[in-house]
Amino acid sequence: MGRADTGGMPDLVPPMQAATGDLPTGPGWAVEFAWDGLRAVAYARPGRVRLLTARDRSVTSAFPELHVLAGKAPRRGVILDGTVVALDDAGVPSRRLLMRRTATQRPSATLVADVPVGFFVSDLLWLDGEATTALPYRRRRELVDDLGLAEQPVVLSPSWPANDAGHVLATARRYGLDGVYAKRLDSAYQPGRRSRNWLRVPLRQSRQVVVGGWTPASPERPDTVAALLLGVPGPAGLRCVGRVGIGAGAPRAAVTALLPDLGTGEPAFAGEVPAGVARDARWAVPRLVGQVEFTEWTAGGRLRLPVWRGLVAPEDVEDGLWDDVFADDGHSDDGHWDDRRWDDGVAVEGHPVDLDGPGEPPAPAAAPPAPAPAAEPPAAAAPQVQARRLEQHFVYNSLNTIASLVRTDPGRARELLLGFADLTRAADRPTDDTITLRDELDSVRAYLQLEQARFGKRLTAAVSSAPGIDDVAVTPLEVLAQVRAVVQEVVEPRPEGGAVTVAAAADGEHCVVTITETATGRTWAVRPAAATLR
Structure with a gap:
């Protein structure tokens, strides 16, 4: 010390x-x-x-x-x-x-x-x-x-x-x-x-990478491919993140057939490539994208133990591949950020960082507002439906609740832990995606279970759906956003808490999800935008 x-x-x-x-x-x-x-x-x-x-x-x-x-x-x-x-x-x-x-x-x-x-x-x-x-x-x-x-x-x-x-x-x-x-x-x-x-x-990760060159199997056969040189786009250009062998058979044949036509005399990588690799490297125009699995990022910003999983079709290239300019800088070998690689306002290699530039993802779209509750006078407003974000205070409260239950009720803590992970995965879905009503209600149940663990006897909840509508397509988190609003704005402020019921039913060619806070008798109806019964 x-x-x-x-x-x-x-x-x-x-x-x-x-x-x-x-x-x-x-x-x-x-x-x-x-x-x-x-x-x-x-x-x-x-x-x-x-x-x-x-x-x-x-x-x-x-x-x-x-x-x-x-x-x-x-x-x-x-x-x-x-x-x-x-x-x-x-x-x-x-x-x-x-x-x-x-x-x-x-x-x-x-x-x-x-x-x-x-x-x-x-x-x-x-x-x-x-x-x-x-x-x-x-x-x-x-x-x-x-x-x-x-x-x-x-x-x-x-x-x-x-x-x-x-x-x-x-x-x-x-x-x-x-x-x-x-x-x-x-x-x-x-x-x-x-x-x-x-x-x-370490857990194995998967991501898309750009092929910026290759090392040949032998100097006498420069067009053969022993290993691919991989890159990730960054603020200064394509950054070399390592190399990966591709073995024999179909994966090698698919790449070998394409690379010679992409050969170039200039390296595609903006940063330094290790001398031992650059000496024998053949450079390629960075047009091929592949998928790799790896264990973690090294302190030098390289992929640790990468495994080649094949080429990615142009239509399947993730937009995030080109936006992820900071994702891998500064990662140390114990899994934390290495502060030696930071300088205030300056990227690792001395290039200015545009923190507010186009690399930032757009703000999540807000869920549609719920209709005014029929049980309330016209002047009464429904709880404000918030954006898709899982608010920090909810995440922190959930993790702290789970941590406290590990010692007193480990079985329940395990259940809540898996539900929490599923909920974060649901929140990470694209806003224009659709899921089944069953999956949406599973997210609602996971959320309510976490809040019940935190509120104790102050919150009771039940979720149900009518037969035959579980596979209806709905917009992710549309129902969950309204349930969260009811819990946070109606139940939580009251010392005695409350009870929430969520019931999905058919309504003509559509379905409707009714959310009721039974202590006050207030009711809200959500008609999922994508939900059409066939």
């Missing part, structure tokens, strides 16, 4: 680092999500907070909303290991949004409001005058869980026993995370050290 401040609390505790490995089997381990964000250690005392990255860079002023930790700290301070996370419209950690926040050390009030962040706490290093690093991980988690920190924008990252690892892995995949952590329950916190008592277990 570093030197202590005047109150005895050390002013620097280098964070412990994880080794990469496979998921352990057997008891004695806990499993957590590997949050995609900026690793940071928070030093909090009443009235004061300091945030340092894993490289000891101060980001205190960059995240003013995290100063709430000063109001939660005991008199002699607390030191917390965690991750600063920015969530996208689907409630999933977003590297691009976090890059917007880290582009300046003093964000404007508008930027803070547009791109809020949270602090996802995973460990406790100091508590009220005493170091906790020598305590076993199991005890440190118990202490941090009992601190009462679980309130927006602070999240207690759920920690699961090893026998629930299957559920955690399944949820991480559904939620779009690229790994999990496995931690020995009896292990001490080892500041500044990399230890196999902490393992980062």
